[in-house]
Amino acid sequence: MNSETLEEDERITAEDLRDAWPLLDQEERVVDFGLLDRGEAEDFLLSISGLDLAGLVMALPKEQRRSWVRLLPPDDAADLLQAVPAEDKDALFQLLDDPMKREVTALLAYAEDRAGGLMNPRYARLRPELTVDEAINYLRKQAKERLETIYYVYVIDEQQRLLGVVSFRELFAAKADAKVKDVMHPEVITVGEQDDQEKVSRVFADHDLYAVPVVDAEGRIKGIVTVDDIVDVVEEEATEDIQKLGGMQALEAPYLHVAFFEMLKKRGGWLAVLFLGEMITASAMAQFEDDIAKAVVLALFVPLIISSGGNSGSQATTLVIRAMALGEVRMTDWWRVVRREIFVGLALGLLLGCIGFLRVYVWHWISPIYGEHYLLIGLTVMLSLIGVVITGTVTGSLLPFVLRRFGLDPASASAPFVATIVDVTGLLLYFSVASVVLAGTLL
């Protein structure tokens, strides 16, 4: 495994550049981009987005920028303007032509992660009274323009209100003198202009659609979102959730491109918060210092017991957070989920408890380090494991609901966060069980 090979002689086609892209630094990117011929360079530029696009455009010589920027469809141009540093925004905006300026200004009113921020305002439209033949001819003219797609055509009235949708294919297969309004589907699945991109991607995933129109509160169509953009959204949302579940802030850029101090900030914040929470364990254990002094053997099982709670909590919170993100579990299901996790926790706790008891029992015959009361110690470990695993599954499954109830992101109920809560309660539980079971013998 060698990090610096294979990168030198590859950069020739757009395809090669796309492959190598995540591994190149800014300077190498600009140099390699310059090696592409114009057609390939255009394809390439249209296939990247956001920060990648902004970095490349701003690194190109000023006199070349206009021709590149005018290539972009309005949604990509708006994304570009949102991604460049504030001081460059205006100069870049001035490079656009006038109709584009209007479209981009309208798009910039939306946050990037809303339906309005994902949509393209250039969609194919028809009036309901046209005949199929007229419609096809009209679309033939539109096919030459820079529309996002002509394959889904939206039928609108004079106030831009959406009346229906018809696929180009249906028009094509219909009788030439039929009216558009008789061929169209009047029931259209739409999204609101302020809908979150996560909601938009759920609509695509549930309905297997290619395009969805974005409408305002009055039912007027503002643009369309197409499925090719949604693949990126789904990946982005999953990446965010995965990183939050790992116990940090989402990075929002590829791992190797995040600057060192940015990385520290994203990770150090949560790590410090978890550390402060975990400090309670030291205080909790201090309460039982005398018990530990009397029975040092108790200390030996502390990592085993608290980690079992953390692991079972990690499973539960991961499952619930993902099920929520996919719409498989809703707020009203909270009791169904938690009740289930109580029983799962009981079963898993019994499993680990029995293994734990056996471990102490068998170990005693190998090396009697647990002393004459080994059976009571085994019992303490077993009962604690059952309690701790149930605590883990219940905390892990309940916390995402609680966070969401208070308007917070359920994905913040990360595995490490749940583990920290369970560590503290687990210790209290373990030493309480010990003080009951071992009373009169070791304690």
Add this chain to the structure above:
Amino acid sequence: MNSETLEEDERITAEDLRDAWPLLDQEERVVDFGLLDRGEAEDFLLSISGLDLAGLVMALPKEQRRSWVRLLPPDDAADLLQAVPAEDKDALFQLLDDPMKREVTALLAYAEDRAGGLMNPRYARLRPELTVDEAINYLRKQAKERLETIYYVYVIDEQQRLLGVVSFRELFAAKADAKVKDVMHPEVITVGEQDDQEKVSRVFADHDLYAVPVVDAEGRIKGIVTVDDIVDVVEEEATEDIQKLGGMQALEAPYLHVAFFEMLKKRGGWLAVLFLGEMITASAMAQFEDDIAKAVVLALFVPLIISSGGNSGSQATTLVIRAMALGEVRMTDWWRVVRREIFVGLALGLLLGCIGFLRVYVWHWISPIYGEHYLLIGLTVMLSLIGVVITGTVTGSLLPFVLRRFGLDPASASAPFVATIVDVTGLLLYFSVASVVLAGTLL
């Protein structure tokens, strides 16, 4: 929050049923499906897949099955046959008509998660010598058939070898007497029939495509994969990775639909393995039993120290696994990543170490439970934290590379797995540091 409300009076349209679907049991699903009118029922059936579809079809009365099954395109029919119990496969297969039987048999030769298993064998095709006008007329006839799409048309020779691709829109905008071969794009992005679905989805994400042709080793086109199926694949792959990262086997079905014992199997296996690994901590600590007996105060910081290693390891492994899945980090980057994580670990370890030292120092003035050697204890905690956090980031970042090197799934390097490794090494480190720093005072 109430679990049983809002479900009674909703089920009227296909849209309502789609919404309620994940929350219904098998019986409710069949009853509600029967309430839809035929058109809506057809739409609904075509929008579900895999286990959902299999469950519904097998629950319908036998005499109705033929008409529903014949609605399905060949890729969905093949998925259905893969999802039903073995004893029902043949009876269901016999319900298909003859051309469909041939197509489905060909598809069943592929694993479900390969490009061949995702594709639809019905794509629009043209010969290169046709004129644009002839091509459009030919497609007009094909538009009425059950093709996956007519919007991307593949140009093939007599041996079915792929020569190029042309979008319907380009044909539509071209001159009527031009030849197809002069309008088409000869460079086509393709996937191999045995390519993994994760690779296929990366092709879509990187190139913003609507459809990709699937070719065999000789360059013959076997079918096309469309982007609407890829949204589901991307979600499915992310769900699998998230669940593995949470320390369990992927469930492969919605949370609320996994049977209780199935759930125990998926979670109990990993939990038991992690438990067995974590048992080493008890043995490791037993080596230091005398030290703990002499300085019980050492035991108090055990959870704090090992959990910090686990948390920093969780961050690192999560980041690396996701970056690998997105193609942002490759095998050859291993040293770049690990080197970076050493420095990140050092910085984060210093942060936590300083907080830890301060904690001991400040606490001493509140309540002197750490005794006269509190400064040495603070130093032990600080040095151990630095070492443990670096161990965490290095283990977490290296393990996915190691697993992949041996052909295993990097996502198995779950947060709990990394934490278990770091717990053991962290304990050894902590007590070793203590035996040096506290030699001659407490130990």
